[in-house]
Amino acid sequence: MNKRFATAAEAVADIFDGATVMIGGFGGSGAPIELIHALIDAGPKNLTVVNNNAGNGHVGLAAMIEQGMVKKLICSFPKSKDPKAFTDRYLADEIELELVPQGTLAERIRAGGAGIPAFYTPTAYGTELGETKPTAEFDGKPYVQERWLKADFALVKAELGDPYGNLTYRLAARNFNPLMATAAGKTIAQVSRLVEAGGIDPEAVVTPGIFVNRLVEVENPQQEEVLNQAEARYP
């Protein structure tokens, strides 16, 4: 078995118009910048993107939005230091936003990966983000029903990967990545170092390879904050 792809371009080549794409990361931490930029080069349109944020500056997800590739964004916090790419399109009604509380977003993705179609959470009860959803009482407390979230593709960033797709993550760059890896038809991981089978201690594996379809090694990956400090733009 070898899930390795030689280039990011090959790994994302079949992401089609209208696809739902989960993109890992929290702000720039854990954002798979090289996979996103390869997707910009490929240029599919009308995508629904699931991410915690809405990009920052003019690279990564912000650049995808600037290129007009994103029809709908599902996120919790579409603000950043430089949110212009999203804000302009949102205010011009050129992009749809589904705003989801952060913990609900995480749990919807987890549920999607775990085969749980719906669940109840206290989050958003009595607020405008919960008002159109079914509610129920459990042990005397009200809860909101939320549905699973699944995607056609997930783009994730990991630290180590092996040919079986087992992954580890670096510092707080883990965040949404392991959840999204479970919830997509095809999970594509960029790893900073691809090691031989046995090169990752099985006790240290965070995402087991069953959840990962494709691996691309990207040594010294770019970091959104560093690119933004240099006022980088993509393409």
Next chain:
Amino acid sequence: MSIQGQLNQEQIAWRAAQDIEDGAYVNLGIGFPEKVAAYTIDGREPIFHTENGVLGFGRAPEKGEEDWDLINAGKKAITLKPGAAFFDHATSFAMIRGGHLDVAILGALQVASNGDIANWRVGDKGVPAVGGAMDLVNGAKRVAVLTDHVTRDGKPKLVEACTFPLTGVGCVTRVYTSLAVIDVDIANARFVVLEKLPHLSMDDLQSVTGAKLHVEGDVGALQVPELS
């Protein structure tokens, strides 16, 4: 009424820090609430949680020493303390919603006497963003709010019913303001004054509060050091 000697943000944060116990698991909201960490009492060791998957973080790194894979919920660079842990977002919010956090400290636009809080959106203009606020107010054992007692133009922020969009219902347990420390008796929808600035009368405090203030026993003197 103009109020002399109101507490500044540092002083409000200092007062909130006095109530954080040794070993408490604490989430501090982005911005003003983050100041609480600086006033941790000697001999107590709270463990700070951030939504994006870290327990046990410490101060900000020196400029130039940032590692952008190691940030907090405000996307600021952080450092780790010995004994820190990383986890994914589902685990992070299991800590929050599952009742494992001892206290969440947030800012607010308005807090109502029934414990409702509005802190995520002013109106329907602009780009809405909620982040983890709605999860935090529903999960932590204590939900504390830090706020000026009134808005910049003098309107009460402690009210009978919130007029801004709600973040959560019946969830705030204590409010630390620039004038007082006030408990929220959620079951009876009452604000109960614990402490107030010593030079302020109850009538003064009531006049800048949008809901009836109650007293049970003595009202303590809200005394804090000079901080800026």
